[in-house]
Amino acid sequence: MSLLFVVAAAAVVAAATYAACPCKSPSWCESIKTGPRKEVLGFTTKSDHWPHYDWSKVTTLALFHDIDNATMDLVCYAHSKGVRVVNHGNFDVADLLNATARAAFVSDQISVATANYLDGVNIDIESPLNSTAMRAALVELVAETRRAFAEAIPGSQISYDVAWSPDCIDGRCYDAVGLARVTDFLVVMSYDERSQIWGPCVASANSPLPMTARGIEEYMNLGIDPYQLVLGQPWYGYDYNCSSLDAVGLCSLKHVPFRGAPCSDAAGVERDYAVVRQMLKNSTRVWNETFSAPFFNYVAPVDGKTHQVWYDDPESLALKYRYGVDVGLRGLAFWTVDSLDYSSTEGQGDAKAMWDAVVV
Template identity: 45%
Template sequence: MYGCTLRGLLLFLGASLCWGDCPCSDPALCQPIQDTRDFEVYVFYVRGKNWKNYDWDHVTTVALFAPYDPELMCFAHSKGARFVLKGDVPLKDIVDCNARAAWIAEKVELAKAQYMDGINLDIEQPVLDGTAEYHALTALVKETTEAFHREIPGSQVTFDVAWSPNCIDVRCYNYTAIAELCDFLFVMSYDEQSQIWTECIAGANAPFNQTINGYEQFVNIGIDSKKLVMGVPWYGYDYTCLNITEDNECRIEKKPFRGAECSDAVGTQVPYRTIMKQVNDSLTGRLWDDVQKAPFYNYKDTKGNIHQVWYDDPQSISLKAAYIKKLGLRGIGMWNGDLLDYSDDPIVRQQTAAMWKALLP
């Protein structure tokens, strides 16, 4: 239904794949994680050694979006957390069944060689319903899940989706089938201004009502809520205002994206650690928008331009996280675990701890 015969995949996986020497002090730590906890806390790792300061009492999965670090693998396994690959491939390259089988086999072999526990499929490419790429993507999820589950016992295959199933950024995927075929969806409830269909005005990265409505849309099309993990942003957007009103309406430059006239692409992504250093010295200090339920502030740059920064903090994240139980979601996660400040400054440590705590409903 979703693709061609598995002959090609079996051909590539038929031979026993080699496992290298375990890099951990305890060889048992090279065994795949097989236990599944009731509540998922999903972390994307992108750089450095910040992972040593993650909240390992709650982390369940770390997705590797950086060069492989065997020390991190050993440590994650010591905490009972899965460590998974990133999977991304141009969809035009895997329309062919044999090419798709080869790609899957390569990822399974890499995961085995690095003692990893699965893969996070982060495709995010525009796809129209009914096209060859549409069917190939669904087949990719099906065949990847089958291969990983068979070859690595207890492994996890997840798929990243936009905040709504309504063809956001022209990602018109077969969401119901994909959710059924993999372990769960990581819902990227951020960059929700990637397509601004109203006026070109700065706004929240993940406005509360829009975010919650996105999960209701996934459930309404028949996706089990336990197949959904809520993703929240640990970053914000810095917009240069063309003009700003007394009630802080910041008009921004038009920058089209996938059909929309305006987009958050005109802004600059800012890590939470940078925001915390800037907000107190800004023109306004932290302000709160009670409609979007998100914080923001204004500042003036060296050229005299007024900027508006929208972001998420413990208050806005906690409001959304509270809906995890109400909606019956599988868990929560963030993009990404390395956007906080993990230095020893006492105030910074409190700010960082508060962001981790906000994930827990």
């Protein structure tokens, strides 16, 4: 199957689909064609939270949940606000050298996008990659996707999620420069920065400011324009069960290897910010100056074990947001915009504080 055939078929699908627009206004079924702008991209994993997002801040929503009948309500509303909605895309790297498999991926993505009036795709491939040929094929896959989308959905957006640093994090030895060249922007996932712990196996910040800044600067040192980088930030933290807690508060962890490293954040449990806020009610927040991040300790009622929770909140996030502004980044992204409590009065106050801190 040639990519020309894929594009032609997608154009027919798009024309047929747009004729039956389910939105209140037919214009809301049209793709957002706004040119390059500051981006606030929200990764969304739940289909029912979108009415509570701060629509004055968000510019793109990346769907990381199944597309269902309610998705169209989201798309109509987002388009009425000038906000793009993009699907997520994953691909088995074992098939990167298979041109037919790549073409099928592109075809599937365009079919989903045109059937649901979406504005593009956020490609999230995080598998290890060490071969020069496969690195080149990954760039070609993304380039093929962008060319086909540009033809089928004018104004569409193609982004790619990369690790917090280009330095082969978790075995992801990608051609970052090549990926930047064939996308609208890269989302630098500046979180899970302790997925591979090579030093002392202890609990620490998920997205410390110094480490985050170092990763961004490594991308810029490759020659990537900062305006092609979006700073991904965590709206969650990690709850670690301490094997021991020493006199200065270091929480030693069980060794859980990951992709060659002897220790990793997999020793902890991921907690949404809404959950962290509830846990914090019976604990004392401590600010770590070195990492510009908060944490707290608590004793688990079930087994009496001491736990240490590292997370981000409006104070720690605002410092990194400001850093992004200062170095001229394209904007921000959040994993995930569904990590907040939008239901209770208390939770809504916390959610507002998180959204209010956003600055691009």
